[in-house]
Amino acid sequence: MVVLAKPPPALDQISLLRCPQPGDAASFFGVPAVDLSSPGAALAVVDACERFGFFKVVNHGVPTGVVDRLEAEAVRFFASPQADKDACGPANPLGYGNKRIGRNGDMGWLEYLLLALDGASSVSKASPVPSSSLRDAVNQYVAAVRGLATSVLEAVAEGLGVAPRDALSGMVTDAASDQVFRINHYPACPLLQRLPDSCGVTGFGEHTDPQLVSVLRSNGTAGLQVALHDDGGRWVPVPPDRDAFFVIVGDSLQVLTNGRLKSVRHRVVANSLKPRVSMIYFAGPAPAQRIAPLPQVLGHGEQSLYRDFTWGDYKKAAYRSRLGDNRLDPFRIQ
Numbered sequence: 001m002v003v004l005a006k007p008p009p010a011l012d013q014i015s016l017l018r019c020p021q022p023g024d025a026a027s028f029f030g031v032p033a034v035d036l037s038s039p040g041a042a043l044a045v046v047d048a049c050e051r052f053g054f055f056k057v058v059n060h061g062v063p064t065g066v067v068d069r070l071e072a073e074a075v076r077f078f079a080s081p082q083a084d085k086d087a088c089g090p091a092n093p094l095g096y097g098n099k100r101i102g103r104n105g106d107m108g109w110l111e112y113l114l115l116a117l118d119g120a121s122s123v124s125k126a127s128p129v130p131s132s133s134l135r136d137a138v139n140q141y142v143a144a145v146r147g148l149a150t151s152v153l154e155a156v157a158e159g160l161g162v163a164p165r166d167a168l169s170g171m172v173t174d175a176a177s178d179q180v181f182r183i184n185h186y187p188a189c190p191l192l193q194r195l196p197d198s199c200g201v202t203g204f205g206e207h208t209d210p211q212l213v214s215v216l217r218s219n220g221t222a223g224l225q226v227a228l229h230d231d232g233g234r235w236v237p238v239p240p241d242r243d244a245f246f247v248i249v250g251d252s253l254q255v256l257t258n259g260r261l262k263s264v265r266h267r268v269v270a271n272s273l274k275p276r277v278s279m280i281y282f283a284g285p286a287p288a289q290r291i292a293p294l295p296q297v298l299g300h301g302e303q304s305l306y307r308d309f310t311w312g313d314y315k316k317a318a319y320r321s322r323l324g325d326n327r328l329d330p331f332r333i334q
């Protein structure tokens with residue numbers, strides 16, 4: 001991350017970034033698009049996860065109405081009086097959060113609602129929810145995207161030659177699995193117009209997701225960027241696609257495949273004109289789940305690159321870390 005200048009007071013504590021420019025030919029990035037029902041989907045998923053740790057699912061079959069209903073509920077919540085939003089916060093880590101991300105000093109130009117899901121993938125009783133209509137919309141949406149996450153993990157198993165087919169997806173359908181759901185709202189940031197074009201304001205700072213996979217959907221506002229694996233971590237913008245779901249490989253899937261699939265660093269930069277709304281489902285395993293390379297991904301004589309840990313261990317360490325930390329480093333065998 002590069003801090004470029006002293007920010008205007010409203011952006012105090014929020015880092016400024018050097019951003020790729022839209023006209024910059026070098027920033028072109030063709031996000032792989034996969035139709036999970038097509039022949040060859042399993043190999044396409046593995047290829048995308050190996051090369052980028054990132055792809056989008058098209059022709060997914062999730063009804064538009066389910067997505068639109070949740071987006072409308074989210075917009076309504078974020079437009080409600082600040083006191084009503086604050087009644088669901090401060091995020092610790094669950095609940096309504098404003099600019100502060102996590103507990104360790106990270107800040108971004110956003111507000112959000114972070115919810116835990118129970119074994120049936122419904123919003124848990126421990127999560128502060130503003131209304132029953134938002135709760136119902138989240139439950140309906142999550143039922144659909146959890147199905148997408150399990151199909152992706154089945155495709156990964158198939159593409160890697162791992163049996164049984166549910167070796168990975170079963171970790172998410174397990175009644176004790178640890179699933180989290182987040183709705184982010186990045187207000188338009190007009191102050192950006194006072195900064196040089198090459199300068200961005202951090203919406204959500206760079207990080208990898210700790211879970212197995214995350215399924216992200218946003219409105220049509222740009223802002224998401226990913227760091228390429230094979231080009232010195234060069235940041236490239238991801239063109240928004242409100243009709244697709246983006247899949248992000250998390251650290252746990254990296255370990256389960258002994259580094260063959262790699263988690264991807266990603267971040268969000270604020271937009272000067274349009275608000276961005278995103279909703280992300282984080283598919284995590286049960287706290288007691290051992291996170292270690294699946295025997296079938298290890299070649300003859302290949303050793304694990306990581307020391308053994310459970311999801312519970314990793315989550316505890318993650319929540320003590322800063323957003324941009326490389327959370328897997330302490331678990332790597334030298």
Ligand SMILES: C=C1C[C@]23C[C@@]1(O)CC[C@H]2[C@@]12CC[C@H](O)[C@@](C)(C(=O)O1)[C@H]2[C@@H]3C(=O)O
Binds near residue numbers: 093104114180182318
């Ligand atoms: C700074 C932090 C926020 C985070 C917990 C952490 O300490 C490090 C990981 C962060 C992250 C990134 C992906 C998800 O948005 C998230 C919910 C998660 O599981 O790990 C967030 C955490 C958070 O916002 O509390």
Ligand SMILES: O=C(O)CCC(=O)C(=O)O
Binds near residue numbers: 184204216218266278
């Ligand atoms: O809001 C987005 O588009 C991405 C946010 C994100 O990466 C996260 O919440 O972990």
Ligand SMILES: [Fe+2]
Binds near residue numbers: 207209266
């Ligand atoms: Fe993320």
